[in-house]
Amino acid sequence: MSGVKVRSLRFSYGKNIVLEDLSFEVDEGEILTILGPNGSGKTTLLKCLNRLLKPKGSVLIDSFEISKLNEKELAKLVGYVPQIHSPAFPYKVVDVVVSGRTPHLGLSIPTRKDYELAYDVLGRLGLSHLADKPYTQLSGGELRLVLIARALVQQPKVLLLDEPTSHLDLRNRVLVLKVLREIAREGIAVVMSEHDPNLASIFSDKVLLMCKGKIVGYGRVQDVLTRENIAKVYGVKVEIFERNGKRYMFPIF
Amino acid sequence: MVIILGRATMSMEFRLNFGKDLELLSHKISLVLLPILLFVIYLSIGKYAISLSSLPSVLFKDSIEHTILLNVRLPRAIEAMLFGACMGISGAALQTTLRNPLVSPYILGISSGAAFGAALSIALLGTGYFFLTQPSAILFALIAITITLSLSKFRGQFSPASLVLAGIIVSALFSGLLSLVQILVEPEKTQTIVAWIIGRLYAVTWNDVVTSAPLAMVGILGLLVFRWRVFALSLGDEEAKSLGINVERDRMLVILFTSIATASVVSVTGIIGWVCLISPHITRFIVGSNPKDLLPASISIGASFMLIADLISRTIWIFEIPVGVITTLIGAPMFLYLMRRAMHEWG
Numbered sequence: 001m002s003g004v005k006v007r008s009l010r011f012s013y014g015k016n017i018v019l020e021d022l023s024f025e026v027d028e029g030e031i032l033t034i035l036g037p038n039g040s041g042k043t044t045l046l047k048c049l050n051r052l053l054k055p056k057g058s059v060l061i062d063s064f065e066i067s068k069l070n071e072k073e074l075a076k077l078v079g080y081v082p083q084i085h086s087p088a089f090p091y092k093v094v095d096v097v098v099s100g101r102t103p104h105l106g107l108s109i110p111t112r113k114d115y116e117l118a119y120d121v122l123g124r125l126g127l128s129h130l131a132d133k134p135y136t137q138l139s140g141g142e143l144r145l146v147l148i149a150r151a152l153v154q155q156p157k158v159l160l161l162d163e164p165t166s167h168l169d170l171r172n173r174v175l176v177l178k179v180l181r182e183i184a185r186e187g188i189a190v191v192m193s194e195h196d197p198n199l200a201s202i203f204s205d206k207v208l209l210m211c212k213g214k215i216v217g218y219g220r221v222q223d224v225l226t227r228e229n230i231a232k233v234y235g236v237k238v239e240i241f242e243r244n245g246k247r248y249m250f251p252i253f
Numbered sequence: 254m255v256i257i258l259g260r261a262t263m264s265m266e267f268r269l270n271f272g273k274d275l276e277l278l279s280h281k282i283s284l285v286l287l288p289i290l291l292f293v294i295y296l297s298i299g300k301y302a303i304s305l306s307s308l309p310s311v312l313f314k315d316s317i318e319h320t321i322l323l324n325v326r327l328p329r330a331i332e333a334m335l336f337g338a339c340m341g342i343s344g345a346a347l348q349t350t351l352r353n354p355l356v357s358p359y360i361l362g363i364s365s366g367a368a369f370g371a372a373l374s375i376a377l378l379g380t381g382y383f384f385l386t387q388p389s390a391i392l393f394a395l396i397a398i399t400i401t402l403s404l405s406k407f408r409g410q411f412s413p414a415s416l417v418l419a420g421i422i423v424s425a426l427f428s429g430l431l432s433l434v435q436i437l438v439e440p441e442k443t444q445t446i447v448a449w450i451i452g453r454l455y456a457v458t459w460n461d462v463v464t465s466a467p468l469a470m471v472g473i474l475g476l477l478v479f480r481w482r483v484f485a486l487s488l489g490d491e492e493a494k495s496l497g498i499n500v501e502r503d504r505m506l507v508i509l510f511t512s513i514a515t516a517s518v519v520s521v522t523g524i525i526g527w528v529c530l531i532s533p534h535i536t537r538f539i540v541g542s543n544p545k546d547l548l549p550a551s552i553s554i555g556a557s558f559m560l561i562a563d564l565i566s567r568t569i570w571i572f573e574i575p576v577g578v579i580t581t582l583i584g585a586p587m588f589l590y591l592m593r594r595a596m597h598e599w600g
Contacts, residue, residue, distance in 0.1 A: 052491055075497025088352035088487050089542035095484075102485050103497030109481045109545050154496070 002062050003027040003189040004049065004158055009057035011041075011048055018044050019055065019213045026189045026206065028157065031180060033200040034193040035225075036210035037234055042193035043083070045210070046160050049191065050080045062157045075103035079151030083162040085143065090134035093127070093146055094118050100153030114153075121149045125179060141172030148179065159183060161192035165199065177203040197225055201247045209233055221247055280540055284553040288334060291560040295330050296322060298568060324459070332457040333563045333576075334556035335469050336522055339514040341532035341555020342548055346476045348533055349487045349544045350507045353413045357529040358394075358515040361416070362423030364524050366397025367516035369427040369434070372446050376438040387468060390520035394512040397423050402508075453523050454563055454576050465521040472514025476548060479507055483544040525559075525577045527584030532558050534591045558583075 004026045011019040019041050026032040034042045048055040051066050051074060059066045061077050069077070079100070098110045098118040105114070122128050125145050130138065135146060144164060151159055164180065165173040173196075181203055184190045194200045200207055201221045209217040209224050211233045217224035225247055230238050238249040297303050301321050303311055311318045344357040358364050370393025374386045404419035405411050435443050476483070482503045485493045493500050515529075532555040533547065539554070540546040559576075562583060566576040 047491075050495055052494055071494065071499050072497040075495060078495070080492070080495035082491060085492070086489065088489075089349065089354070089537075091542055095543050095545075096488075099485060099488060099496060102481070105481060107478055107481065 002157060003030070004032075004191060005058075005060040005063075006049070007058040007060075009045075009048060009055050009059060011044060011053060011055040017213060019048065022057075022215055024206075024208055024215070024218050026158075026191055028187045028189050029184055030205040031184045031190040031192070031203060032206045032208060033204035034191070034208045034210060035195075035197060035200055035233075036193075036216075039212075040210045040233075041213040042210060043162055044213075046080075046162050046191065046193060049158075050074075050078050050160055052080075072103045075154065075156075077157050079154045079156035079159045081144070081147045081151050081159070081161040081164060083166060085147060087136045090136040092131070093133050093135045093138070094122065094131040096135050096146060097122060097149045097153055100150040103154065118149070118153050121152045125149050141168050141175065144168065144172070144176055145179065148176070148183075152183065156188065158189045158191065161190070163193050163195065165194060165196070173199060197230065197249050201225055201249070225249065280546075280550075284540075284550050288553050288556045288560065291557050291564075292330055292334065295333075295560050295564050296326050298564060299326065328459045328462045329454060329457045329563070330560065331462050332465065332518075332522065333454055333559040335462070335465060336454075336518040336525065337528055337532065337555035337557065337559030338552040339469050339472060339518045339555070340525075340529035341536065341551035341553075341558070342473055342476050343511040343514045344529035344555075345533035345536065345544065345547050345551040346480075346483055346507055347511055349483050349542070349547065350504060351411055351416060352487055352489070353411070353416055354534070355413065355417055355530075356420065357533075358511060359524070359526055359529050360424070361401045361420040362397040362427060363394045363512055363515045364519050364526075364529075365424045365427035365431070367391070367394040367512075367519040368524050369393050369397075369431045370516070371520040372431050372434045375446055376434050376442055379442065387464065387517060387520045390516035391468075391513055393427070394516040394519075395509070397427055398508055398512060400426075453521070454525075455567070455573055457522070461521045465517045468513055468517035472510045472512075472517060473552065475510035476507065476514065479503070479510065480544045480548040483507055483548065487544070525580055527580045527588070528555060528558055528562075531580075531584040531588050531591075534588060538591060538594070 006025070007023050009019060009022040010017070022045065024032070034045060036042055044053060047053040049059055049061075049066075054067070064073075064077065066074055066078075094115065098114050101110050101114040101117070119128070119131060122131055125148065127142070127145055127149065130142060130146070135143065138146065148161070148164070159180075161180070164176050168176065177199060180190055180192065204221065206219060207217070207221055207224045208215060209229055216233050217226075217229045225240075227238055227240060230236060230249065237252045239252050241248045241250070293305065293308065297305050297308060299321070301318055303318050303322060308322075311322055340358065343363075347356050347358060347361065348354050367390040370390040371386045373393070374389035378385060401416070401419045401423045402411065404422065405415040407415060435446050438446065482498060485496050485498045486500065486504055486507070488496070490500050533551050535558070536547055536551040536554040540550045558580075562579045563576045566579045567573050
């Protein structure tokens with residue numbers, strides 16, 4: 001099976017249990033969005049899928065058990081876009097993007113081919129004009145797209161994104177999510193965390209609703225994002241509307 | 254002068270891809286030619302001036318100029334370049350790997366550690382065992398940097414401020430220990446150690462060059478081979494890991510190569526400050542921050558910087574002014590200027 005398959009994943013910091021017995025699957029071509037209040041374990045879960053943290057239980061990616069892969073093999077399968085990136089030096093955008101080739105390189109420096117791939121991906125995301133700019137001078141939305149471009153240059157089977165829309169305006173949020181949907185349609189399994197249930201509803205194939213490290217609901221948007229579940233997880237009453245098969249939620253005061 | 258040259262090549266503005274390649278090529282050529290040009294100038298200038306045109310003939314004819322050129326100036330020029338090259342690339346590699354433009358082998362205590370290690374070996378064994386001086390210098394360079402890194406690690410990250418603070422503490426500690434060694438040893442050895450601490454380019458012999466060159470090469474080549482890893486490390490621990498890098502191992506290897514490069518020259522010349530901090534900054538100004546270009550280029554800039562500094566040190570006054578004084582007097586104001594410029598660029 002390609003994609004991600006997680007079975008009874010558990011993680012704790014010492015005695016503090018952060019994730020409890022999570023099981024879910026994401027196929028290639030699908031977007032799974034992780035929803036849940038602050039501190040519910042979304043970021044921790046993403047880091048477990050990338051082995052930045054070492055969980056108990058089983059995580060299969062492209063039918064490989066990730067605990068058995070070395071760093072390089074794992075990096076060829078999984079791309080990761082962090083929520084925050086703090087630049088240390090004013091590198092050129094294209095150099096940052098080409099760093100996605102690292103797991104394919106060994107000790108050598110990127111070749112012309114690697115750079116061509118980086119320019120290609122930048123072009124596809126509409127960022128060609130930024131290629132030679134220092135990436136310290138980008139806007140929040142541009143930086144997020146550059147980090148996504150880097151992950152794509154990695155040519156992974158699975159793309160993990162930690163709140164790819166945070167701190168972005170509406171236009172950039174929609175832009176990033178549209179890009180992600182295109183990426184998924186090309187056969188990559190996308191797993192991301194998100195705060196806005198409406199955006200999650202519009203753009204994802206599946207959602208995973210979490211609270212305090214446990215799964216409250218998992219599956220199709222219609223089945224998971226219900227008034228009861230949202231009240232339970234966020235403590236907020238919502239009114240639900242359906243339009244063109246998409247579900248929209250508005251808080252009631 | 255270095256900056257003017259850099260600017261001259263930079264001013265070739267590009268609009269086309271072809272122009273970009275041409276610009277890169279012209280950078281590469283001028284970075285190779287600069288130290289060679291300075292090297293020749295360095296050899297010809299001094300108390301016994303040897304004109305550029307007569308350099309080749311002097312090289313093969315027995316005369317007083319021949320002796321000066323071959324036994325005094327040549328080894329000294331080579332050692333100056335080795336020192337500058339090691340310090341340039343070590344500073345660039347450390348700054349990039351630790352994501353901090355303020356660090357250098359000098360500031361993190363590597364130089365003091367190496368100096369103490371070398372002095373300890375001279376004190377215990379005397380200068381007769383010079384082949385043991387370098388391993389001892391490398392050992393203590395590694396001990397020093399390990400202390401600095403473990404003092405500054407907080408929640409798995411090296412914060413920029415804590416790195417510099419820890420480095421200052423470790424530097425002070427090893428400088429103190431070095432003074433202690435000087436006081437405790439027999440008077441005749443004190444003299445050797447003191448002469449060596451001041452920065453000993455003035456009495457460099459072929460023997461010194463032969464002692465320092467092999468390990469200096471190991472350090473330099475190691476860092477050059479690792480320069481793409483250095484780039485990945487500079488993106489931050491988690492991102493480097495998700496790019497398939499074994500962060501702890503690779504960072505330690507970079508530090509090991511840096512310590513070898515630093516200790517190999519410091520154990521011969523003593524501590525000459527500022528070169529390791531300023532050379533990477535000048536280089537960044539010319540070729541940008543990417544270690545792919547920065548590391549090789551900082552070898553050339555470091556070597557050139559040292560040739561200029563040492564040329565000034567032995568010609569500006571009736572007697573020689575220690576080269577460390579010159580590097581400081583050039584380095585400090587230059588660093589200030591570059592920092593102010595960089596602040597604009599980083600926004």
